[in-house]
Amino acid sequence: MEEAPDSIGFYEALNTYGLAWFVADQPDSARMAAGRVLTFAAQQEPSDRIHLLTAMSYNSMGNCYGLTRQQDSALYCFMLALHYYELTSEREKAPDVCINIADMHMRKGDFANSAFYYRKALSISDSLGMTDQTGFPVYTGLGQLYMELRDFDLSDHYFRLAENQYKRQTLNEQFFYCNTRGNYYFFKEEYGNALPWFEKGKALVVPGGYRFSENLVNVNLGEIYFHLDKPDSVRYYLDKAHAYFSAINEQTFLYHIGTIRAGMALKDNDPRLARRYLQNSAATGIEPSLTGIRNKYIQDYFARTGDFKQAYSYLLKNRAMDDSIRSERTMMRIAEIDMRYGQDTTLMKKEMLIQTQASNIRSLRMRSFVWVTVSLLIVAMAVIVSLVMKKQKDLQSMIFHDQMTKLKLSNIRNRISPHFVFNVLNREISSAEDAGHSHLKGLVMLLRRSLELTAQTYVTLAQELEFARAYISLEQESLGDGFRLEWHIDPHIDTTAVFVPPMIIQIPVENAIKHALRQKEGEKRLSVRVENEGNGFRILIQDNGPGYSPGKRDPSAGTGTGLKVLYQSIDLFNHKNKEKILFRILRSDEEGLGGTKVSVYIPNNYKFENV
Template identity: 25%
Template structure:
């Protein structure tokens, strides 16, 4: 026993000795300090060519060539110079070189945070939102994990802001709120934090608006922005206050106030364009187009159609004058406002055509977004694999150095190498397992979103066909009422289109709108009931959207006779043991098992079964569909959806 203890004690000593990181030499430390001082001094020099010449000279220094840490520092500073010059290719080259030299070294956490942040800036310039979010989040998580990292409060706040902004762009609102609050907690450590405090409040307001959060919280941050602006009007941009107020008053349906602040925001954007032309920020970021289309939407809502037409024409002029400056989200909003304008102008044929355009663009955006996400995540996986190979190289070099320094302990080192090999193999196996699990989860999430986009067009095409029928037979009043309700339903669907889960209350509201719409379509041939026990909190339960609608649609199409009154469709909700049970029943003609096998093959049912299979795999709980039908008695569908961990 004593021998075994001594053996392991010796092994631990050897491991510590062999794995000890070589510390930087005094000369290296001196150069690192001089680089830091030079970098801070050069940032005050507006001449980028002088800064470029200085760092290129350092790159040729023999001492720098011999030390990978020094070379990484020089490449990082060169990347900063090319960032200022807006030379993307050179910026990308030097950032990659800096990361290869520094990325996996232990003891340089501060540099790695800055490198992650720099890679995030590069991804932002290349419009790779998923890579941008990955790098910014990595930098922010490192700061949260180690509060002793020696970066200035301003540097940390900048990282948290960037991570928060990229997170809410991908609708990762929990991360966005956390990072913004982390930035706010650091504000007192800055001597002058007016601009940072204003940005923090603005980003919190944007988060509450994008997340459909509390309007009271949104308004409270608007008031904080206004208070800061009153004290420091020369340092802050009032346009951000107008942006937030437009969001608030649009959400609260106060259209008169939304109109006022839309016009104020537009005046700033127009002035920016007049002064700076195609290089104006309002042009480059598409803010001017956003102001035009938002104003058009408000004027359509308040029935001032001449003004709406004027701003829609402005949108069209902007698209011709500045192509490729408008993102997909704003184009969808423009298509929606144009369709609403045609409808309000009683140009029903044009309205129907524009809704077809809106539908096609929505489908294209979904497919493009999914393809881009897969491509960007694939690039990240490749970068991780490259980092792993570089890390292995560093470990090999370190091990060789340790062997040269410890010839007297060759037997112990051999034993250590064997144990390390086993440990590395087990570690790599574990890491690969985690990566496979993460990759599978991401694939499932993408697959679920793709399946959902297949169901939504199925529903919209059926609805539009009914609308075309009303127009064809000159039932204008009925078409008007039908299209208004369909517009509300479509707007609700678009707002939730990027959500993987929605509140049960919102899904019930959408389902009720859909049933009401179909009741109008079939001239009250059926009645419907939606029942949920008051003891269940529909606000706290979340489920994947559009699961119930295909079965309700089947009940209407296959179960209800449009020529005979008296049809009944009931939808009951119940929660048992953290499982949501949904029962959809109709009193229609039903079908036999033989007919079901022979004729009743529903694409929507197949897609819904696939979605529930994905949910079951994610949650580890039972999920499924059961359908029972009897001829001349009706059809009943049972949906079982796990809700544990779905909030």
Template identity: 25%
Template sequence: MSIKGVCIICLLFLSYNLWAQDSLQVYRQLEQIRSMRPDTAKLSAYLKAGRSNSRYFDQQKQENLFWQEGLLLAHQLHYPKGVAVLYNEIGTSKRNKSLYLIAEDFHEKALKAAEDAKDTLQIVIALNNVGVDCRRQDKLQKAFDYHVRALKLAEQIGDIRNICIATNSIGNIQLSTERYDEAIEHFNKALALEEKSNNPLGMAINLGNLGYAYQSKKKLDLAIQYFKRSLAVNQQLNNPTGMAVCYNALGAAYKEKKEYDHAMVYLQKALEANEKVEDKVHVAESYLNIGKLLGAQGKHEEARKYMQQSIEVSTFWGFKSMLMDAWKGLAEDYKAAGDFKRSLEAADKSLLYKDSILDEKASMAITQMQAIYEVDRKDNQIRALEHDKIINNLRTRRNVIITFFLGAFLLMGFIGGFWYIRHRNLEAKKQTLQLELKSLRSQMNPHFIFNSLSSIHRYIWSNNQEEASDYLTKFSRLMRLILDNTQHTFVTLNKELESLKLYLDLESLRCNGIFECRFFIDAGINEEEVLIPPMILQPYVENAIWHGLVHKQPTEKGLLDIEMLLEKRSLICTITDNGIGRKKAMEIKERKGKAHTSVGMKVTEGRIDLIRKINNKEATVTVTDLEDEQGNATGTQVTIVLPAEFVF
């Protein structure tokens, strides 16, 4: 086997491996999306994956499976906006393959779905898409009407991108219908918008369009100025396709001015630029344009060489339209040189390609009509299946209901009575628990008032009258808050924290500032929406101060940290002090001979137990002794877990 043959086999093998890897990746992604829940998130995943893999499906000449399955899901979800977006994507994909009739059908379906969704942006996008489809099929009046509608709606919602598209398209239609002044007006409007939006590609396109409009009006110098401005922008963008278009346009304009040297310079530049363009039809076009220019100068032998090169490139790549034009150009050149026999032969070949193109267009139109028919038939089948499915489900449901009622009628009395008695007992139990909880909650008022009055008494005897008055003012504010809050089963977190901070201010004054309190509230907590039982934290805060922090050495600063976290459906409140710890506190208590049990702690524990029983949710209190590495007490941590309740 030759080296060339081995190289070809290696390339084929490498191409196959790359294709296999791409296929595996695409289908893995497809299976992953299929496993998702059928909702709008899944639909978005289908849409995104369809866009990223569109080139793969185009290369395989297959329908985009992501978009096909996404479209089916959008119909099942009765989500018209999703239907509109997917129809727009599929239609644009068909237009890029020159299937304009099918593209128009899909974009019209997208328009209907967008109107059903009452989504103005999607309506504008669909209108512009249908307009472009119609313009490509030379349905100029229909295209004009669609773009005018799109322009009006885009201006209403201020969508600059679609305003530019509609304005530019209207200008192109007017250019095609020889309404040059109106076309120039629209191109200038589009150009101004593109400059405002800082979109250089749009600027280049509209500058080129203005050049074509002025060229049509025989204002060649002005046309050349616009072509050069468009060329400058394309050069900044390093856009070889745009540069080649501008070079060709400049060559044609200078040829029309009979400045053949300038024309040749730009056409040669177009040929060089087209070498960097993936679509080789532009290379064939450049050869043909140079050939025609040489023919116009009477350089027939040289002209035919370039035209022959155009024919060779077009034959290799199968560009039938370019072959038709090249043979036609060759026929005209032979005729100009007086070689009528060869001119007739070239003209016959041009006509053969013209007939072939017409046959292909007719065949393609029939194929597209059949494709549209098949798509519509499948859509109707889907609707029919959905309708039959709904009817069958209703029938099945009706039969199940009838069977259930017939079979369960004798048991309903017994079951109903049983559930009624059970419900009544549960309600009675719940009311009992709520009354008990209310009773416990009401016990907090005299308990707290007693402790606070005792503090005031000690404070008055140990401080001056002015400070005692200030203390009493703060105490009265605190009493009002507590009396208001304890009228309710739950209060907002900001109200509870307000009363707790006021209480801590009083205790700090009373203890001569021996401790500092810090609050840490989770950023995800909205204090005005989260609810908490009133006075649920105060007993634990009080316990931390009077059994932990007041016994610290005077040289050590007491710290009390109160932290609030929201995890799933639980509110976690953590109270941490750096006091002497529970063990030392008990020793001090025993030494002083005090056998007093904290009423506040006992009542609060009872409240939390009742909250757990009533709500049937987690509600716990955990006390942790904090120690250092040597086992010495460094404080106490109380963690209170309550069911999260919200205002809404």
């Protein structure tokens, strides 16, 4: 509303704001909002949107008048709302307005017109296929209508139809049902059955602070307890309701509270107090059922005071009112409306069935032709897709095997670097007096094992550990006396039964020795750990060198080809597996060790075979 002060959208929002005021028991504010919208709409060119805005405003204003018992004004607004809804494309709003019109006619005691508009709401709903949405308030209204006509069997029938849809309704509709169902049992004089329905209705509205609805139920509870001979409960509920309705000057409910209190005074054999309550008849627009209840107490009052002539006159008034409400003419008209609705509904369903069958026959041939065409197209597309997918698969396979070949060649080149071989040979030549030449023998073994492993795409953990041990053994002398090596292999891991990518340990170990430990002064520590973790195992290679620094590169550090090959191998393996190998190089500061930590996590059941 703040962002669009002069647009239709502003007034559409204002309508919603007015609805919020209405629900919050502020009908005057809601009516003022609807009046502002109507003033705006009257100044605009007619259009579907303006008609809809006008219809919503008149409906909102009618609800406000209905809440304050101004039935004639409410009917006037509802009839205008129905007129404007019928000018729009949104006919699905019309049943709700018809229900409102029917409710107002019922309050005025015009049961024939009430039945007509309830049936009209059902007829429009049937034609739009939305009876499931509007059926509940219509069935509840018809249940109330036949309750007023004292046709309790038919009333109960409609109440049960509504009860089947009760759980899908809004809080307001559920409250209306509970209150009306309680009134049904009240007029049947089954006060014990009425009580739980009123209590259920009150439990719905109390948490939300709907005070008007809450005190409406308080009046009904006071009347039930009056008939159940519980005077303390009667006074409790009537006092609460009287305080609220006096504050908002709601004369209709004050009128009825006075009626019940007059009945209490008569029960207590206090005709003078009863007369004081019964003399207050200033309210207008009182529903016939409430007037009838008061007339009975007035009749009882005159009988108790010995004025039998007046008592008899009120008896005749009530009989005349009952005869008017439930006259033969009214009953016949309502029955006629019911019959016409049934006939219209049957004819409409037959016509819809005929049209549906004709449409099915016309579309049968077309569907057959379409299905044949679609089937041929599907077969052709399936063949084309199959050929394309096969070609793509073959191409991917070629690319994959080409990558693996390159990696295997890189593996061969990087498994044992020439620089490393020359260093070992130089040491052996310079120490020729050592007859054993144990390092030279180890180098030969390492070269032979390297050639065996490089042709494989994966190796056992035991093979990789053996290779790394042999490599460290050959390099150990060059690291000096300050070198400390730690091995920790979890005894629960069968190293001969689990597999790893080639060089997954050897390359990080080689990097640790070459780039972290060889130039380091003092103690040089290297740790290799293999541990179970979660649904896999983790390999940790850690040194106490200067530490890993991404982006900082030593010109003498080499090309980094070994790590590149390792990363590419892991990417290829991960492409074939749902759970991935996780390879990370971190700067390690734990326990003051410093240096670099290489962490490799390999899930159990990792698949290498397809590669």
